[in-house]
Amino acid sequence: MMFVTPILVAALCGALTHLIARVWRPDQLFFVQLGRELTPADRRRSRRAVAIGWLGSAGSVAVALASPGPAGAAASAALITVAVGWPLVELLLLLPTLDRPELPGRIRIDLGPRPGPTALMSMPLAALELGLLAVAVLLFVTLWPALPDQVPLHFAMDGTPDRYGSPVELVLFGGLVLFDIGLAWVIAYTVSSERAALPEESAERFAELQQARRYGLVRMTQTLLFGVNVGLLTMAVGIAASVVADPLLSTGLAVGVGLAVVAVGIIAPLVYWLPRMTALRSALDALGAAEIGTRREGWKLGGLFYYAPDDPALFVPKRVGIGQTLNMGRGAAWAVIVLLVGLPLAFVGLMSLLG
Amino acid sequence: MLTITLDHDSDVPIYRQVADGLRGLIADGQLAPGDALPGVRHLGRAVGVNLNTVARAYRLLAKDGLVDLRRGAAARVIGPPAEAPAAVDADDVRRLEAALAHIALSGVDRATVEALVGDILDRFQTRKPSDKAGPR
Numbered sequence: 001m002m003f004v005t006p007i008l009v010a011a012l013c014g015a016l017t018h019l020i021a022r023v024w025r026p027d028q029l030f031f032v033q034l035g036r037e038l039t040p041a042d043r044r045r046s047r048r049a050v051a052i053g054w055l056g057s058a059g060s061v062a063v064a065l066a067s068p069g070p071a072g073a074a075a076s077a078a079l080i081t082v083a084v085g086w087p088l089v090e091l092l093l094l095l096p097t098l099d100r101p102e103l104p105g106r107i108r109i110d111l112g113p114r115p116g117p118t119a120l121m122s123m124p125l126a127a128l129e130l131g132l133l134a135v136a137v138l139l140f141v142t143l144w145p146a147l148p149d150q151v152p153l154h155f156a157m158d159g160t161p162d163r164y165g166s167p168v169e170l171v172l173f174g175g176l177v178l179f180d181i182g183l184a185w186v187i188a189y190t191v192s193s194e195r196a197a198l199p200e201e202s203a204e205r206f207a208e209l210q211q212a213r214r215y216g217l218v219r220m221t222q223t224l225l226f227g228v229n230v231g232l233l234t235m236a237v238g239i240a241a242s243v244v245a246d247p248l249l250s251t252g253l254a255v256g257v258g259l260a261v262v263a264v265g266i267i268a269p270l271v272y273w274l275p276r277m278t279a280l281r282s283a284l285d286a287l288g289a290a291e292i293g294t295r296r297e298g299w300k301l302g303g304l305f306y307y308a309p310d311d312p313a314l315f316v317p318k319r320v321g322i323g324q325t326l327n328m329g330r331g332a333a334w335a336v337i338v339l340l341v342g343l344p345l346a347f348v349g350l351m352s353l354l355g
Numbered sequence: 356m357l358t359i360t361l362d363h364d365s366d367v368p369i370y371r372q373v374a375d376g377l378r379g380l381i382a383d384g385q386l387a388p389g390d391a392l393p394g395v396r397h398l399g400r401a402v403g404v405n406l407n408t409v410a411r412a413y414r415l416l417a418k419d420g421l422v423d424l425r426r427g428a429a430a431r432v433i434g435p436p437a438e439a440p441a442a443v444d445a446d447d448v449r450r451l452e453a454a455l456a457h458i459a460l461s462g463v464d465r466a467t468v469e470a471l472v473g474d475i476l477d478r479f480q481t482r483k484p485s486d487k488a489g490p491r
Contacts (some may be wrong), residue, residue: 106360108359108361109358109359109402110357110401111380111398114397197402197403198358203358207356295403310404312399312406
């Protein structure tokens with residue numbers, strides 16, 4: 001149960017957020033995925049999925065509150081599974097009805113050199129990040145001898161500590177920051193080595209837009225991860241400093257400030273970049289070349305999966321909706337999936353063990 | 356922008372299309388003698404094909420004496436040979452004939468075809484009889 005509870009809570013929050021967003025437009029649940037004018041049948045399916053989502057979520061909460069025992073938890077989990085799963089099933093049933101345009105046979109390939117990850121990333125920001133990490137490590141090392149055996153590590157909603165532990169656990173924050181920095185580089189490298197296929201018509205314009213999109217994608221994730229890292233470092237150093245400096249000074253305050261920095265760090269880049277990225281995406285789509293350069297025979301199950309062992313690309317533009325999908329013909333794709341599924345599970349497991 | 360066009364619907368194999376595309380860029384001067392061709396891995400990723408396919412295209416160009424392939428270094432464009440060959444390559448003649456037959460049977464008139472061939476040759480800066488030696 002230790003592992004299941006946080007996952008259930010996360011699923012519930014996700015489903016509720018999604019459904020609340022659909023209160024105003026319950027008929028447009030599949031708009032993004034379908035990427036076409038919605039038919040009356042699409043709208044009917046959407047309304048039904050939203051209604052079932054709402055009823056299932058509400059029922060799940062009601063059952064969990066009414067009977068806190070294992071039976072209640074199981075019934076609650078079953079209801080939330082239906083609430084979240086139904087729209088997915090509806091979408092899967094809709095996919096084969098999509099009429100997708102034929103992939104163009106003729107494409108143009110840009111042979112020119114491409115800007116690498118360092119050209120896409122902001123180097124001053126990357127340097128600043130490393131500088132801040134160095135300052136935080138210095139501060140932490142200075143404070144280390146003065147730290148007591150037990151420091152507060154977890155806080156109740158009112159900011160009072162409810163769990164204490166060894167200060168060694170604070171080092172974990174540094175590990176997370178290093179992971180984030182590595183992640184930003186991996187994303188920049190992946191984006192910079194995307195395929196260079198262009199439509200035959202308006203190739204120059206397409207290349208320009210494509211490059212602007214790559215730049216935006218890398219800058220958005222880099223700024224976002226920078227914000228998260230500054231928040232994490234504030235938390236770690238804040239906790240250590242407040243414990244050493246003045247026991248009366250609330251360590252909860254340091255954590256609160258850190259969390260606020262993380263929140264701003266995530267929201268601000270999204271508010272700035274998302275509208276720009278959406279505009280770029282629709283401009284690219286208008287040139288009619290979402291999945292340009294992919295292999296026609298690579299798309300399986302009506303364009304749901306891409307499997308082309310010959311194609312060196314790991315990420316390819318999706319045939320359905322927006323974004324990228326993995327080339328399942330590459331071994332690395334399976335490694336990415338194991339990482340994506342395994343990391344959150346490992347994190348939740350670790351947190352459950354510690355908490 | 357340096358581009359080549361590929362047609363996935365064509366019967367011509369991709370390695371041949373890549374070689375033809377690069378040959379066109381060399382002929383019309385967009386790739387000059389001494390210029391490095393894109394790396395095999397880079398081009399493979401850009402085209403979306405196995406790097407062996409690209410390597411095969413490069414070997415084809417090397418066989419024609421257009422590209423210098425040296426282990427451990429980037430493939431480089433070589434200038435046209437100092438001496439013009441006495442006759443047009445037999446394989447080229449066959450392909451040209453096939454293309455002209457296709458055009459003739461489609462009913463395009465002779466003047467249009469001649470103008471087209473003239474335009475292409477102009478683009479490729481064919482060496483005039485007076486040019487004794489190439490750039491390299």
